[in-house]
Amino acid sequence: MIRALFGTGTVYNTLREGLSNDLRGMRVTADRIANAANGNAATALQGGLQGDQGQGNINLEEELAKVADTTLRYDAETRLLREAYTRLRTAIGSRG
Amino acid sequence: MANIPGVPKPPFGGVRGLMRPLSIPLSGLTAYRQRMETIATNIANIDTITGPNGTPYRRQVALMEQRLNGGVRVAGVQEDQSAFLMEYDPGHPAADELGYVMLPNVDMHVEVADMMITQRMFEANATVFEAAKNMLRRALDI
Numbered sequence: 001m002i003r004a005l006f007g008t009g010t011v012y013n014t015l016r017e018g019l020s021n022d023l024r025g026m027r028v029t030a031d032r033i034a035n036a037a038n039g040n041a042a043t044a045l046q047g048g049l050q051g052d053q054g055q056g057n058i059n060l061e062e063e064l065a066k067v068a069d070t071t072l073r074y075d076a077e078t079r080l081l082r083e084a085y086t087r088l089r090t091a092i093g094s095r096g
Numbered sequence: 097m098a099n100i101p102g103v104p105k106p107p108f109g110g111v112r113g114l115m116r117p118l119s120i121p122l123s124g125l126t127a128y129r130q131r132m133e134t135i136a137t138n139i140a141n142i143d144t145i146t147g148p149n150g151t152p153y154r155r156q157v158a159l160m161e162q163r164l165n166g167g168v169r170v171a172g173v174q175e176d177q178s179a180f181l182m183e184y185d186p187g188h189p190a191a192d193e194l195g196y197v198m199l200p201n202v203d204m205h206v207e208v209a210d211m212m213i214t215q216r217m218f219e220a221n222a223t224v225f226e227a228a229k230n231m232l233r234r235a236l237d238i
Contacts, residue, residue, distance in 0.1 A: 019235070026117040026231065027166060030224045034124035034168040037217045038160045060220055071227045078234040085238065 015081040022074040029066045117228040123167030124221030130170045131158040132214050142202045152180050153200040
């Protein structure tokens with residue numbers, strides 16, 4: 001019974017996996033943004049000790065768009081999950 | 097939360113997993129603040145011709161490093177070993193016998209460019225932090 005409600009393939013599990021993927025995606029994007037200016041040309045030592053050795057080729061706008069996209073998707077999923085749980089609560093509450 | 101056979105474990109990785117997206121931009125905020133301090137020190141000392149060891153101030157560079165568990169940190173602050181600037185000013189008290197004064201190897205243009213990049217990177221990390229914070233708040237609404 002519980003497996004049928006929360007197991008693989010159910011809306012609850014799909015949404016929970018979606019939330020998890022969004023969190024993972026956010027972590028990766030946050031890491032890329034945090035390291036975006038590592039070793040950029042302007043900061044390189046003037047004596048030529050250090051060149052472009054970081055992740056300077058990251059497109060900041062693209063990464064920030066990903067942040068916005070992930071946030072919106074996460075919002076939608078949390079709302080859907082909340083509504084799904086509300087329906088379930090209603091079903092449990094109205095059985096007797 | 098108890099494991100129910102057939103029901104997948106919570107995919108969030110616990111509270112730590114939830115907080116990780118916050119800790120990464122936080123590391124960025126800390127690192128870029130430190131880098132901004134280094135740039136501020138360079139600009140403040142752009143005319144310092146006598147440092148503690150008798151030579152002009154040497155430009156400092158914050159070396160950024162990727163953290164193993166995600167994020168960024170300042171691995172250290174290193175002195176720029178490029179040559180000091182020489183300015184012809186025979187009337188200056190610190191001028192040598194040829195009339196040249198040794199000045200710090202700080203180039204204002206480089207510092208301002210660095211400052212702009214650092215400021216933008218700080219803002220980008222602050223945006224990510226705000227977004228991650230809102231996501232966690234939404235998660236509490238479930």
